[in-house]
Amino acid sequence: MKNISLGQYYPGNSVIHRMDPRMKLILSLLYIVCSFLCRNIISFGLLFVSAIVLILLSRIPMSLIMRSIRPILFILAFTVVINIFWTSGETLLFEWKFIHIYLEGVMNAVFMVLRIFVLIVGASLFLTYTTTPIALTDAIEQLFAPLKRIKVPVHEFAMMMTIALRFIPTLIDETDKIMSAQKARGADFTSGSLINRAKALIPILIPLFVSSFRRADELATAMECRCYHGGEGRTRMSILHYRALDFIAILIMITFGVSLVLLNMLGIGYTM
Amino acid sequence: MAEIRLENISYVYSEGTPFEISALDDINVTIKNGSVTGIIGHTGSGKSTLVQMLNGLVKPARGKVMLDGKDIWENPKEIGKIRFRVGLVMQYPEYQLFEETIRADIAFGPKNMGLDSKEIEERVLEAADFVGLDRDLLEKSPFDLSGGQKRRAAIAGIIAMRPEVLVLDEPAAGLDPSGREMIMQSIMNYKKRTGATVVIVSHSMEDMARYCDYLIVLADGKLLMTGKKDEVFGRADELTAVGLDVPQITTMMNLLAGMGIPVNTAVYTIDDALNQIYKLL
Structure with a gap:
């Protein structure tokens, strides 16, 4: 039972570790949106590079990242099969009896795998690996505070x-x-x-x-x-502060998203 | 009825990771047939790991656990049978009660042994008698019993398997003095009538001195000393050096001896101490 890994926080002091948990929550949402903005090979390429850069920045060992991918390998394989065999397009690559494989299908499969990979890596890098669960709930509480x-x-x-x-x-x-x-x-x-x-x-x-x-x-x-009475009038021991690092990060993320949209317009190769 | 010999036992938690902790290190000890053996050691000294090895709940990383000369891990599929021969009462055993009635709960072990219902019934009543649970309590829910009664019911659940070796991990922890007394008496009762070997882990040196014949002392996962009660308690300095103690009355006798008064220091109960002192008067 001991080896069930829940809350996979990986202690460290990288740039990503040091960011404000609220910002990391926002960044991970934006990053997921970004992965859906990609349409062609260039923007997907950039997306992939960004994931690698993030992994390097966070200094999380590759083996650990791979471990978080393992549970979704089946979903990835399933996506590949569905996309390759059930997408019809113009450029026929392979044909045998009832099986038709089109270039578009292969491209779609690659894109989808990339997208899911980046989705998982992004969410786990920003949230589970570099943020303690407690910091995360703190962040959720403060981000949703207006709902009070x-x-x-x-x-x-x-x-x-x-x-x-x-x-x-x-x-x-x-x-x-x-x-x-x-x-x-x-x-x-x-x-x-x-x-x-x-x-x-x-x-x-x-x-x-x-x-x-x-x-x-x-x-x-x-x-x-200890006189706990809920949230009303409760002050916190550690107050979260946005710092320059956080603003730079979100600026980079927005620029990244915009450039993905612009790259989509280049119209090189197959567009999803 | 049964002798347990531990040969070169070692155990390591999280082996091969940076968090590696050596829980037990090269333990060699024999628990003699029909003896009452006490295991003492401060928190984290490996006592609980050691007792869980006696019935095969924990497999030693290295070394052998020999029950009557046979390695219990010789056939790992048969380890379940070892657990019926070596009954282990874990810490706070009352938290494992789960059946609707005490009767059904005590019957859980015998039922797992595949006994017929007549035999089970007989063993349940016998076990309840050993621990001094009234017959009318048997029909009650575990939640209607007091802490001490629950503890005794849980111990009865192990006794009902009629183990040849009864191992108890801090059986009296957290109970009031009369509760402690009843638990210890139940165990001695079982021992006396069946001749079983008994192993007790406890922090109470008084209990150990009173009930045990042999003692095993662990410190930081290593065997510090083992032997007859007198031999072990005779080395009070070494015990205190690892944060353990001898019974208070023995400490007093040691102090008296230190003052040059000719008393026997191998004294563990107040009555014996009184006799010693009367002799002087």
């Missing part, structure tokens, strides 16, 4: 997220312990039919639920003992 005017309990949602994240490792630990305890009484989680295996989970899930409720209760009491 229309009575959306933004602070409460952010607090719930923080607490949920905080307790993930605790729960994993707890699950581990309960599993060991039930194994000591001869419980078997690995063999038998699917139904038997599902049944074997009951001795884990019930104690886990019970202890989660107990923990929640204790936490609530502890918070009340």
